[in-house]
């Protein structure tokens with residue numbers, strides 16, 4: 001393989017973006033995807049009701065609009081279809097290896113290239129590696145006594161078996177996060193009874209969804225120019241609303257937080273009239289600490305006769321029942337584990353070994369630190385999409401990844417311009433960035449001590465997942481490859 005070959009690890013939306021932009025910039029690539037299909041999280045999450053709580057206009061790439069969508073907020077299967085459409089549209093298939101997980105990537109200080117080894121023990125030589133492994137792909141199973149003795153299906157939301165029929169069955173749902181609130185309404189429709197086990201409530205705001213009908217699409221095709229004008233104006237409106245208004249729930253503005261708290265509280269009060277249920281659904285931490293849920297039908301579903309919200313904690317699980325700490329037993333046929341993902345330890349599944357044989361695992365043993373979540377000191381020509389501290393609460397991750405990919409292509413161009421073999425951020429630049437980042441994060445809601453834990457933080461409260469500002473601020477910060485922050489290796 002020549003000097004312009006890059007290995008991309010992961011075939012979710014991030015990996016596909018990398019593939020498209022590399023191809024456009026004249027690089028060859030091999031994309032390794034462990035699953036038999038592209039789509040990443042949208043391929044893996046098959047639970048009922050799975051969808052994206054970011055509007056289509058913000059979630060699809062700014063350069064690749066699609067007609068695949070049937071609603072203003074994307075359905076998971078449609079995002080997977082979008083991923084396949086990208087493969088087709090940009091003719092990426094010949095460079096994608098499905099069912100092929102990367103096992104290790106080792107930088108050679110002598111050859112100045114990466115040797116990437118796959119599970120089928122093939123080794124690919126590449127000038128650069130782009131890791132697009134995602135943040136939310138290792139299911140977190142609850143450590144509840146007796147779970148392994150449960151006789152019925154007990155499925156994590158990210159490992160759902162669509163052949164399981166829950167009609168007429170007694171269903172237990174553990175968890176009340178973004179996955180649970182999507183899963184509960186469709187399951188409740190046909191379950192005999194559904195019990196939601198809630199450890200903590202979340203703030204929920206309405207989802208202003210609308211169908212995108214075949215007629216809308218047919219009309220757009222008759223006058224694509226006008227359709228694109230309207231689409232772009234709408235996208236800009238949604239983007240600016242996210243950046244200027246939604247961000248205020250997360251920035252340290254009392255007015256913003258008060259307004260968003262009121263929006264969520266009003267929605268709760270409007271939907272739930274039972275004072276006891278309302279109290280149980282009222283969070284005791286500031287809004288924004290955890291993901292604000294955007295969902296119309298969860299509260300309505302909790303009002304159904306065949307649905308109960310259980311706030312007493314689970315003591316243990318028996319073959320056919322859930323036992324609560326007050327001794328009550330809830331007969332159960334199927335358990336849905338909407339218990340989230342392993343995140344903050346960043347135990348990435350590929351062994352990455354950089355300059356001098358230092359591994360990323362060792363480097364990140366205490367805490368994951370990178371330079372704008374894209375590059376890591378000591379790891380030449382190693383790049384990440386959706387890396388540490390690039391998650392958001394208010395806007396779309398795909399916008400962040402577009403900015404990251406621009407930075408990566410610019411970095412590769414620096415190599416072309418200078419004749420250098422590789423580049424990596426200096427330790428000083430990375431440390432300065434992280435000090436400032438953590439200081440800035442303390443000015444956001446995630447730094448609020450009243451927040452408690454979440455998947456955004458380590459157990460010690462160190463924020464490893466979230467970016468500290470708006471997408472615009474991030475895009476500006478990574479627009480240039482600042483030479484003084486990078487070390488060139490000839």
Ligand code: NAP
Nearest residue numbers: 051052053142175176177178179180199200291338339340
């Ligand atoms: P999550 O937000 O981490 O929620 C996990 C839930 O499980 C929480 O309610 C948690 O309670 C509960 N839980 C965990 N362990 C438990 C135990 N041992 N006993 C009882 N309850 C337990 O996970 P998620 O809902 O899968 O969402 C994770 C992230 O995925 C989201 O924040 C979002 O970024 C992404 N996501 C996005 C979408 C979308 O529409 N774009 C949809 C789904 C997911 P505590 O809160 O008390 O810890």
